[in-house]
Amino acid sequence: MLKVLLVDDEKFIVQGLSVLIEWESYGYEIAGMVYNGQEAVEFLEKNQVDLILADIKMPIMDGICLLKKIREENLSDAFFVILSGYGDFSYAQQAIKYKCTDYILKPIQKQQIFELLDQVKKMYSTREEQETEKQKMSRAYFVRYMQELLLGRAEPEALAYISEKVSFSENIRYIHMELETGEIRQEPQEIRNYQKAVYAAGRQYLGMEKECLVFMDIAGREEWYDIGFVYDERTARESGMNEEEYLQHFLDVVSKNIPVRVMAYAGDTVNSIEDISQSFRTAIMAKSFQKFNIEESILYYSEGRAEAGGGILSRNIIEELLKAVEENDSRKISEKSKLVYREMKKHNMDSDMIQMNMNYLLVNLAHLGMAQDESLNQNEIIQYIRENAFETNMARSSQQNFEKFMQEYGEYLSELRRNVSKGVLCNVEKEIKEHYQENITLKGLSQKYFINSAYLGQMFRKQYGISFKTYLNNYRIEKAAEYLLRTDDKIYLVAEKVGYHDLDYFINKFISVKGCTPTNYRKKSRGYL
Structure with a gap:
């Protein structure tokens, strides 16, 4: 009423x-x-x-x-x-x-009043639509600029826009949350619905003033089902809780009634939203370099952690192994891998200390990968390490498995140093143009063309200046724009035609690329706006 x-x-x-x-x-x-x-x-x-x-x-x-x-x-x-x-x-x-x-x-006259009330109702409805449109646009811009900040690629206007919308204290950190589907056999759309439920609960928990600080899919990996938010120490203090209590309460609330586990990975604390990319990076590191099958639901990363405790492997031993891996010297890799295990046994390290050393080693392996070419994508390298080192929980596996991974990583670095055939990239581009409406993934294409997915992703970014997923999204949105101009199909039908089965996700992506909603894009093209 x-x-x-x-x-x-x-x-x-x-x-x-x-x-x-x-x-x-x-x-x-x-x-x-x-x-x-x-x-x-x-x-x-x-x-x-x-x-x-x-x-x-x-x-x-x-x-x-x-x-x-x-x-x-x-x-x-x-x-x-x-x-x-x-x-x-x-x-x-x-x-x-x-x-x-x-x-x-x-x-x-009564008739005047009747006409007035009808007129006002129509105007009110139009205003609501415009306000909804404005909120969607504002949200889309905020998310886009925040993503640029998190990934360390923000222009000054992005920082200015974010700072104008929200004020922060001097202690903030990025919290990366993810649905751990494990061996649960469920349809991707079902998991996606759980992700959206966690996202909605997170926005509701933070309230109207802070709900803009919760995000979905910010990491850009379609298989992760991630939700993230920027935690501010001031928010916890205002709630009468310390950081640990606040984050645990937040996680408990957003994961309530979700039939899959929700894990949280806390990046390092930074003093300014300008430096939030450092916190985002370390949150992803916390996910990538933590051992599996642990009881804690919130994991913290700290770059100084590996050198803070006792029982740390000699830096020389680590550096010798890293040098052997970089040179792809099979004999030396075998020798130095065995030495690492002897040293851990010599110090009688418990499982936590072994894991700490492994994390430290893997962080350095990631840096080694990035050193091959400054244009390489850190997240792709981390994903390669995660998939190959952690799926069998390397810290708890045998010396032979540890050595096997080091040998494979040496081969991987050699592959990074070689130029990929341009023919493969041409084939991938052709696949996108011919099958953009299907569920095509970088992993699937890498298997089809017999090339490492991390390396293919890195070379794709180097060639086109954007990630495979962004390229695919942009291509789909351009095709959607063509449908909007040439047909009268409903928006949800256009979304499905170009490969999107989540209407909200499609609209947000369209706004991000075209600067307006699909409906307004069609109206503008026909002179209605």
């Missing part, structure tokens, strides 16, 4: 209007009846309404002064209609100046 405020110094007119119309049948209800402009101001300071019907001549404060005060002080965005016994054009001019919706002369 739309709420109406009646304002007139003649009580019989106010009371007459309240009974003259069957307000509820038109979708309205009388929220209040007051008898001068000042009373209306006091009412609006405590109540929200959608439509104000006000007389122009009243004691204390007249209708024009009331309208002016409402607009200048943003007391209400309600539609405002002047009811007047004066046909003087100067009154109408002033009313128009302050965005008066209509100007009706007394005596009021």
Whole structure:
């Protein structure tokens, strides 16, 4: 129901209007009846309404002064209609100046009121649509700029936009959450629905002012089902909890009734949103380099951790193994791998200390991979290590498995140093153009063309300047734009035609690429906007 405020110094007119119309049948209800402009101001300071019907001549404060005060002080965005016994054009001019919706002369005819109510309902509906559109656009821009910040590729305007929308304390960190599907056999769309449920619960938990700090798919890996948010120490303090209590409570709330495990990985604390990419990077590291099958649901990463405790392997031993791997010297890799295991046994390390050493070693292996070419994508290298070193939980596996991984990583580095055949990239581009509407993945293409997926992803980014997934998304959106221009198909049908089965996800991607929603894109192309 739309709420109406009646304002007139003649009580019989106010009371007459309240009974003259069957307000509820038109979708309205009388929220209040007051008898001068000042009373209306006091009412609006405590109540929200959608439509104000006000007389122009009243004691204390007249209708024009009331309208002016409402607009200048943003007391209400309600539609405002002047009811007047004066046909003087100067009154109408002033009313128009302050965005008066209509100007009706007394005596009021019922048909005029009926037409007015229909008109206001249509205007209200249009306003709501525009506001929804504006919120979607604002959200899409915020997410896009935040993603640029998290990935360390932000321009100054991205930082300015984020800083204008949200203020942060000097202790913030990125929390990467992920649905651990494990061996659970469920359809991707079902897992996707769980992800959306966690995302919605996270936004609700943070409330209207902070809900923009929760994201989906920010890491850009379709198999991860990730949700992330920027944690601010101030938020926890305002909730009367310390950081550990707050994060655990947040995780408990968002994962309630979700039939799969939700893990959280906390990146390092940074002092400014400008440095949030460092926290994001370490959150992904925490995910990539933590041992599996652990009881904790929140894992923290700290770059200084590997050197903070006792029982750490000699730096020389680590460096010798890394050098052997970089040179792809099979004999030395075998020799230095055995030495690592002898040293761990010599120090009688427990499982936690072994894991700490393995994490430290793997972080350095990741850096070694990136050193081969500055254009290489860190996340792809981390993913390669994660898939090959952690699927069998390397820290708990045998010396032979450890050595096998080191030998394979030496081969991987050699492959990074070789140029990939341009023919493979041409084939991949052709696959996208011919099968963009299907569920094509980098992993599937790498298997088809017998090339390592991490390496193919890195070479694709180097060749095209963007990731495979971004390229595929952009191509799909361009095809969607063609359908919007050439057909009258519903938006959800267009989304399905180009490979999207989640309408909200499609709309967000379309806004990100085209700067407007699919509906507005079609309207603009046809001259409706």
